[in-house]
Amino acid sequence: MLIAASIFLGKQKDIVNALASTNKKKANEADLYLRRVLAPLSWVIFGVGLILGFSTIAIFRFTIVGSAPAIEPISGLLHDYPLIENTFFGILYGLPALGALLMPFALRKPRSKLPTIVGYSWVIAGATFLLFSALNYYTHSGMLINMLRGTNFTF
DSSP states (O other): OHHHHHHHHHHOHHHHHHHHSSOHHHHHHHHHHHHHHHHHHHHHHHHHHHHHHHHHHHHHHHOOSOOOOTTSTTGGGGTTOHHHHHHHHHHHHHHHHHHHHHHHHHHHOTTSSHHHHHHHHHHHHHHHHHHHHHHHHHHHHHHHHHHHHOOOOOO
């Protein structure tokens, strides 16, 4: 969806320029056009929000994440505290779920706080997902080294 949206916006340079212009009438027309185009897609995003929301509930309800193996560097230090990792993942899934569930309503009320909530929830969750994913390469490599060489790297 993001790739399609970026291609669409890349081909709509007049709309993007109108949004950035000081001409209020053009900016308002461009804003209205984009909201009309995004409205159907916002319900697909809402559906993804439902999936993320129920995943979040399952993470908290069933403690499905558990904890990292003790031999994994960094996250393995929390091996004896599965509630911490489980809570981290619950929040990590819950933030984008909140944004996705609010998306259709944020498009309908652009002057409310809803677009700000959607934006913050996605930026915080996205940055955290990015950092966590990068950390995974380190920790999983360290876990393999610890397993194969019998070492005990914790960081």
